[in-house]
Amino acid sequence: MISDEFRFQQFVEIATGKPYHEIIYLAEQEALQAWRKAHPSKGLSDEERTRSLQYQQMLLDLIEYLRHGVVFQDRNEKTDGLFQFLREGARTDGLMVS
Numbered sequence: 001m002i003s004d005e006f007r008f009q010q011f012v013e014i015a016t017g018k019p020y021h022e023i024i025y026l027a028e029q030e031a032l033q034a035w036r037k038a039h040p041s042k043g044l045s046d047e048e049r050t051r052s053l054q055y056q057q058m059l060l061d062l063i064e065y066l067r068h069g070v071v072f073q074d075r076n077e078k079t080d081g082l083f084q085f086l087r088e089g090a091r092t093d094g095l096m097v098s
Contacts, residue, residue, distance in 0.1 A: 001030065006048075007055075008058045011026075027059045027062050031056045031060055062086070066086070
């Protein structure tokens with residue numbers, strides 16, 4: 001798992017400069033790991049479980065954004081900037097098809 005603390009910024013740091021298909025793969029794997037970690041049997045506090053759910057949703061939203069360019073109404077400006085930063089980096093490096 002890239003971010004045991006469910007920090008999206010930490011995921012972005014690792015994903016920066018990677019091809020878009022690799023970012024999507026990493027985001028899918030990270031969301032799955034966060035989901036597994038949030039299972040009630042893992043003993044996370046309610047606060048940690050909530051952070052995990054938010055992290056999972058951000059990763060899934062990132063996947064949709066990379067695949068389809070979908071802009072989400074409920075995202076904040078910082079998150080939108082991080083999404084765009086990753087997408088533009090992949091496009092600039094000739095790693096994106098759209």
